[in-house]
Amino acid sequence: IAGITQAPTSQILAAGRRMTLRCTQDMRHNAMYWYRQDLGLGLRLIHYSNTAGTTGKGEVPDGYSVSRANTDDFPLTLASAVPSQTSVYFCASSEGTSGSYHEQFFGPGTRLTVL
Amino acid sequence: GDSVTQMEGPVTLSEEACLTINCTYTATGYPSLFWYVQYPGEGLQLLLKATKADDKGSNKGFEATYRKETTSFHLEKGSVQVSDSAVYFCALRGSGGSNYKLTFGKGTLLTVNP
Numbered sequence: 001i002a003g004i005t006q007a008p009t010s011q012i013l014a015a016g017r018r019m020t021l022r023c024t025q026d027m028r029h030n031a032m033y034w035y036r037q038d039l040g041l042g043l044r045l046i047h048y049s050n051t052a053g054t055t056g057k058g059e060v061p062d063g064y065s066v067s068r069a070n071t072d073d074f075p076l077t078l079a080s081a082v083p084s085q086t087s088v089y090f091c092a093s094s095e096g097t098s099g100s101y102h103e104q105f106f107g108p109g110t111r112l113t114v115l
Numbered sequence: 116g117d118s119v120t121q122m123e124g125p126v127t128l129s130e131e132a133c134l135t136i137n138c139t140y141t142a143t144g145y146p147s148l149f150w151y152v153q154y155p156g157e158g159l160q161l162l163l164k165a166t167k168a169d170d171k172g173s174n175k176g177f178e179a180t181y182r183k184e185t186t187s188f189h190l191e192k193g194s195v196q197v198s199d200s201a202v203y204f205c206a207l208r209g210s211g212g213s214n215y216k217l218t219f220g221k222g223t224l225l226t227v228n229p
Binding site: 004033040042043044045048053058090093095103104105107108109 | 151156158164202216217219221222
């Protein structure tokens with residue numbers, strides 16, 4: 001079934017630990033995104049990638065890094081997790097970023113708790 | 116910068132009641148507007164969209180009209196069902212240099228009781 005997969009589904013992490021959230025899409029979409037969802041704040045963009053080999057900073061990039069070595073994968077790394085990074089993380093993808101409209105498709109999310 | 120303001124929830128309705136969730140936006144140029152829905156335990160799904168002024172997006176009995184004069188994109192449904200219980204997000208995609216990005220409202224939780 002085509003779509004976006006994320007792993008893990010949920011994780012409890014000690015503060016200071018390094019963590020990588022995985023995201024894979026099989027739709028051959030050029031663009032990919034990472035959002036965090038926090039109660040009362042909606043979704044906020046962390047990082048994005050317009051195409052393989054390029055990345056950019058979103059609204060809340062501090063404490064996170066991404067890479068885009070190929071079209072399908074877009075991992076998000078927390079180098080040293082802090083409790084304020086407790087959130088639900090969503091990966092999304094779209095065909096591209098130019099033009100009038102490109103629907104973003106979302107993965108099922110990763111619930112991360114940092115203690 | 117771009118911003119989206121949607122009505123605070125939660126909203127609780129009885130089955131077959133009418134629904135309106137207000138959404139207003141601030142953006143330069145001519146953004147595209149969206150409503151996304153998030154069912155419990157799932158990711159977001161696109162519900163409907165409108166890409167230019169006066170367009171009406173519709174899907175699953177939901178409608179929203181892109182009103183540039185009032186910078187609004189209110190979500191409406193004439194008769195809600197229990198299965199419509201979810202969180203609804205209004206979002207916009209800018210028309211300028213930031214058109215890679217969706218800007219979301221904070222979400223409105225809808226609960227429909229039998």
